[in-house]
Amino acid sequence: MFCFLDEAPVIFRDATPLIMGMDTTKNPMLTENQVTYSSESTLSSPTTLLRRRASLLDRFLVFCLPGNLQDLPAIFDAHFVLVLYKKNMNGKESEIEKLKWVQKFYTRIFELENEQKRHSLPVASSPDALLISGAIALPSSLKIDPLKLLSFGLTNSLRIPAFSAFLQCNMDKKIIITIDGWSSCGKSTLAKQLARELGYVYIDSGAMYRSITLYFLRNHVDWTNPEAVHEALGHIKLQFHANHKNGQSEIFLNDENVEYVIRDLVVAEKVSEVAAIREVREYAVKQQQEMGRKKGIVMDGRDIGTVVFPDAELKIFMTADNAIRVQRRFKELYEKNPNVTIEEVRANLEMRDYIDSHREVSPLRQAEDALVLDNSHLTIRQQLDIALGWVKERL
Ligand SMILES: Nc1ncnc2c1ncn2[C@@H]1O[C@H](COP(=O)(O)OP(=O)(O)OP(=O)(O)O)[C@@H](O)[C@H]1O
Numbered sequence: 001m002f003c004f005l006d007e008a009p010v011i012f013r014d015a016t017p018l019i020m021g022m023d024t025t026k027n028p029m030l031t032e033n034q035v036t037y038s039s040e041s042t043l044s045s046p047t048t049l050l051r052r053r054a055s056l057l058d059r060f061l062v063f064c065l066p067g068n069l070q071d072l073p074a075i076f077d078a079h080f081v082l083v084l085y086k087k088n089m090n091g092k093e094s095e096i097e098k099l100k101w102v103q104k105f106y107t108r109i110f111e112l113e114n115e116q117k118r119h120s121l122p123v124a125s126s127p128d129a130l131l132i133s134g135a136i137a138l139p140s141s142l143k144i145d146p147l148k149l150l151s152f153g154l155t156n157s158l159r160i161p162a163f164s165a166f167l168q169c170n171m172d173k174k175i176i177i178t179i180d181g182w183s184s185c186g187k188s189t190l191a192k193q194l195a196r197e198l199g200y201v202y203i204d205s206g207a208m209y210r211s212i213t214l215y216f217l218r219n220h221v222d223w224t225n226p227e228a229v230h231e232a233l234g235h236i237k238l239q240f241h242a243n244h245k246n247g248q249s250e251i252f253l254n255d256e257n258v259e260y261v262i263r264d265l266v267v268a269e270k271v272s273e274v275a276a277i278r279e280v281r282e283y284a285v286k287q288q289q290e291m292g293r294k295k296g297i298v299m300d301g302r303d304i305g306t307v308v309f310p311d312a313e314l315k316i317f318m319t320a321d322n323a324i325r326v327q328r329r330f331k332e333l334y335e336k337n338p339n340v341t342i343e344e345v346r347a348n349l350e351m352r353d354y355i356d357s358h359r360e361v362s363p364l365r366q367a368e369d370a371l372v373l374d375n376s377h378l379t380i381r382q383q384l385d386i387a388l389g390w391v392k393e394r395l
Pocket residue numbers: 182183184185186187188189190206300328329332375378379380383
């Protein structure tokens with residue numbers, strides 16, 4: 001399925017320069033200034049052209065794609081947001097190259113139009129634009145390397161909704177995505193975004209261990225005593241519910257929303273001890289496996305790719321420099337409680353990482369077939385784009 005969640009893009013049939021539009025109202029972070037253009041001279045004509053058509057186009061931006069024309073075929077279909085024309089070539093050969101591109105561009109637009117007709121979809125077209133909508137099967141052989149996009153300097157500054165749309169071509173196939181890694185390296189941030197992009201369920205397995213710990217603390221359960229643990233687990237019901245206000249899935253402990261209280265350092269101090277108990281793990285893993293039965297799930301934790309879903313289609317192992325992780329978590333906790341100190345946060349992270357990776361039962365470790373994502377110097381958006389690229393390869 002090729003469907004744009006917000007708004008279909010418009011592809012302009014104009015003569016050169018080739019233009020594709022992107023709805024900027026749906027991408028508020030995107031401003032014209034943020035886009036790196038390959039050369040000023042290429043800019044004037046597309047923007048002028050667009051502005052002249054303000055009624056139709058005032059919500060669309062034009063991009064020029066810097067870089068080598070040879071690379072364009074790979075990204076052409078995937079990104080309906082890009083202007084793929086660069087007027088910095090001289091000489092006859094270049095002109096021929098340019099013409100070839102114009103030809104390819106039109107050919108593809110007409111193919112798309114025909115696809116839409118073939119699927120009995122309304123084709124909203126005018127002499128100068130074609131609205132792409134509905135189900136259009138893009139070639140499954142098409143591969144896109146997000147790193148290539150990074151090299152164009154594009155994904156730094158913009159989210160490309162067309163990329164999600166591209167992924168949706170193959171959305172019939174549901175996979176399991178596991179994200180394991182060290183504390184506070186961004187697992188849940190990435191997992192939530194991936195789930196949202198793909199329409200998958202997100203499960204924060206750490207929230208389950210945290211909720212169990214909260215129950216034990218509140219009820220003074222002696223977790224060094226296996227019988228007490230067994231008895232207590234019998235009184236625990238864990239559920240995830242979507243919060244319709246923020247679209248996030250939140251954890252409920254015996255029908256109480258504990259999503260926020262479990263993030264407290266009081267729980268964080270003890271959770272690794274509780275999570276190391278065999279019976280606690282068996283209790284949690286059973287439920288996690290049940291949640292992934294229908295696939296279409298992104299789950300983050302410590303043992304998801306190794307123990308919970310050893311056959312997952314995509315396993316990501318996240319990591320980041322210690323100091324960076326401490327800083328990120330400190331910033332987050334400080335906003336909620338200015339009394340927290342960076343030393344406390346550092347000590348907690350180090351302690352949890354040590355216990356989590358040294359415990360006897362399902363210690364944190366990288367699955368052999370996991371892809372490593374070190375996000376020390378990546379933005380949240382960049383890490384998402386990289387992970388989406390990996391997903392695409394598996395769909
Ligand atoms: N690439 C990034 N750049 C900057 N900050 C980030 C990045 N990724 C995540 N963060 C921030 O780092 C903090 C920790 O992220 P997150 O809660 O996703 O980590 P986690 O690995 O799930 O943590 P935990 O192991 O405790 O569950 C959050 O404040 C998040 O916003």
